[in-house]
Amino acid sequence: MSSWGERVKSDLAKLDVKSLGRVGVLLGGLSGEREISLMSGTGVLEALLSKGVDAHPFDTGLRCPTELAKEKFDRIFITLHGRYGEDGTIQGLLELLGLPYTGSGVLASALAIDKIATKLVWLSSGLSTPEFQELKADSDWNAVVKHLGLPLIVKPAHEGSSLGLTKVKSVEELPAAFQLAAAMDKKVIAESCIIGDELTCPLVGYGNDAEALPVIKIIPPQANYDFHNKYFSDETKYLCPTGLAPEVNLAVQELALAAYRALGCKTWGRADVMLDQKTGKPYLLEMNTSPGMTSHSLVPMAAKAAGIEYAELVLWVISQTLNSKGPL
Secondary structure, eight states: OOOHHHHHHHHHHHOOGGGGOEEEEEEOOSSTTHHHHHHHHHHHHHHHHHTTOEEEEEETTTSOGGGGGGGTOSEEEEOOOSTTTSSSHHHHHHHHHTOOBSSOOHHHHHHHHOHHHHHHHHHHTTOOOOOEEEEOTTOOHHHHHHHHOSSEEEEETTOOTTTTOEEEOSGGGHHHHHHHHHTTOSOEEEEEOOOEEEEEEEEEEEGGGOEEOOOEEEEOGGGOOOHHHHHTOSOOEEESSOSSOHHHHHHHHHHHHHHHHHHTOEEEEEEEEEEETTTOOEEEEEEESSOOOSTTOSHHHHHHHTTOOHHHHHHHHHHGGGGOOOOO
16 A cells, blocks of 8 residues: 555646646634634645645734635634634534635544543543543642652643643642633633653544654653743754554554544644653544644655645645535
């Protein structure tokens, strides 16, 4: 069987970009990840234009999304991150407008944005993910620590890019960590902190045809992969290939693929994984259904390792909307 990269090259060689029609690139938005979305969207827009696609930006943070109907777009490339873009809401509107769009549908998007719902789906499928519990203002902090151990991670249930995330090292730090996360979200999650290698695995396709791209190992400065180190620091190192044993890479890919399928994701996504340094066991952290496309982003990195350049990846993703009928 030919590799994903080879199949993409073959498919793109046959693609008539005029068949894509007028393409809208949704960017910006209203979430805490607006700045990153603008970066992703600008990159995607420039890539589409470089390939001869009739592409146009549409900032859902500055314009009412209902204006999409006036633009006469034939299909949509979603580069929105976080709420109101990656959570099923814009997907539902596009379904009502009859506009094909990139990425997962309404249900998979809504599930994946909610870290608690995601974990419940994964656990029901027998997939490994760190122990967790939802936090409330009146939670018994000592009981939380007894259940999850230290250190532990506290974060908003519906935010990405490490926004509002705190690594808690003592029970005394829990109330402040909760308040920080709660200021961004009505739901706050605490989970056991897995110490080990930080990995990510991009996924492409849908259902039984879905497949995993090369795994990337992330080495941030001071082991702190925060918002700055994700998007703006040149100190963060990315290894692809990871340098890990082949069987470890394969185990991560299989786990990520099972996680992607369990949520019903399609076209593309990215699973974040921690590899326990003591046991060597991989644990799922979260699934991203609208992956970043900035200069520091990880899906383009894995695609390049598979032989596909940034602009080719962008063109392939939008081309998937030509036969986009599938589950919501």
